[in-house]
Amino acid sequence: MPDWEIFVIVSPDYTHVISHHDPYICLYGTGEISPAFPAGELHFPIRSMFKCEFPKRARRRLPFKPPILMKSTENRNVTMISTMPELLRWTFLVYDSLTTDEDIVLFVKGVNNRQGINREPNEFSCIFGYEGNKVIRTNVTSSIQEVFRCNRPDPTVLEGEGVSISLEILLPVPMVVPSVSYYNAPRKLATNKKSEKARLCACTMVYNVGKFLKEWVLYHSKIGVEKFVLYDNASDDDLEKVVDELVHDGYDVKTYFGYGLKLKKPVF
Numbered sequence: 105m106p107d108w109e110i111f112v113i114v115s116p117d118y119t120h121v122i123s124h125h126d127p128y129i130c131l132y133g134t135g136e137i138s139p140a141f142p143a144g145e146l147h148f149p150i151r152s153m154f155k156c157e158f159p160k161r162a163r164r165r166l167p168f169k170p171p172i173l174m175k176s177t178e179n180r181n182v183t184m185i186s187t188m189p190e191l192l193r194w195t196f197l198v199y200d201s202l203t204t205d206e207d208i209v210l211f212v213k214g215v216n217n218r219q220g221i222n223r224e225p226n227e228f229s230c231i232f233g234y235e236g237n238k239v240i241r242t243n244v245t246s247s248i249q250e251v252f253r254c255n256r257p258d259p260t261v262l263e264g265e266g267v268s269i270s271l272e273i274l275l276p277v278p279m280v281v282p283s284v285s286y287y288n289a290p291r292k293l294a295t296n297k298k299s300e301k302a303r304l305c306a307c308t309m310v311y312n313v314g315k316f317l318k319e320w321v322l323y324h325s326k327i328g329v330e331k332f333v334l335y336d337n338a339s340d341d342d343l344e345k346v347v348d349e350l351v352h353d354g355y356d357v358k359t360y361f362g363y364g365l366k367l368k369k370p371v372f
Contacts, residue, residue: 108158110191112140112173113284116149116266130156130171133185140173143338144361148288149266153361155338167191198270198283203256207245210252212271212281222247230254231272231280232287241272259289302330302356311337314346321350321357332357 112130114122128140136159143155154173162168168191174180196214203209208230216222228244230252240261246253252271270283306329310317321332336343336359343359350357 108163110156110158110171111143112154112156112171113146114152114154114173116151119145119150119152122152127176128154128173129176130154131174131180131182131185132159132162132171133169133182134159134162134165135180135182136162137180138171141340143340144336146284146361149286192282192284196281198281198285201269201285201287203288206256207253208242208256208269208287210254210269210271210285211250212252213250215252215271215273215281216247216249219249222249225252227273227275228252228254229272229274231270232257232267244271257287304328305331305333307333307335309335309337310339310343312339312341312343314339314341314343317343317346318350321355325355330356334359336361 110130124142129137130140131137138156138159140154140156143153145152156171158168169185169188170191172182172185194213198210198212200211201208202211210230215228225244225247228247229241230244232240232242240257242255242257244252244254267287268283269285269287271281273279273281306324313320324332332355334347334357338361347357347359
């Protein structure tokens with residue numbers, strides 16, 4: 105993620121009221137605003153995302169507070185911003201989780217910071233829920249770089265959907281890593297109705313490749329690639345439109361939002 109760029113994640117309770125046809129802005133405690141651009145969706149559950157640039161004057165006010173996402177035509181009131189919790193940092197965050205048939209995988213930044221040196225699993229636990237008696241903990245079984253695996257809780261104990269999940273650090277000082285992830289049932293990628301299995305697939309990260317994508321897909325289809333899986337690196341071009349056109353023409357192309365992949369390496 106570029107310096108001073110903020111991702112605004114819309115609560116799953118309000119994602120359904122977001123209109124991508126209306127212009128949105130981010131309003132900061134200093135009264136400054138910046139345009140809010142659609143940045144895809146987080147899944148499990150579905151949450152709309154926007155990205156905004158952190159204004160220069162707001163960068164000098166600590167602690168950093170999250171902006172208010174609003175339509176550009178709405179009245180601007182900054183009074184509630186001062187009471188909001190501190191802005192989450194990308195450098196210390198549970199940014200995704202994956203439930204398998206055997207366990208749960210958490211993706212966490214800011215814990216195992218030294219390459220090749222990982223903290224012991226018994227220094228952590230996975231924590232489900234928000235507070236009080238609803239909190240459930242399970243043992244962490246593996247700790248390797250950003251990837252932590254833990255035992256699945258009894259699904260009958262978790263009430264409803266959208267239960268938050270995070271990593272609890274037990275030693276030396278107990279703390280819970282901030283999280284934007286939720287516990288859900290094991291994921292299964294949607295299959296193409298025309299062909300559930302493909303003999304050859306292409307999987308890659310992409311960023312602003314809309315003007316090249318059609319030619320790339322057509323060429324690789326000619327040489328035998330049957331399915332394309334694209335992890336969108338927060339593109340802001342017409343990538344989605346081009347993918348829709350390819351799917352309409354019969355090509356098996358799926359796009360997933362690759363949250364935070366810019367940190368790993370540039371795509372092109």
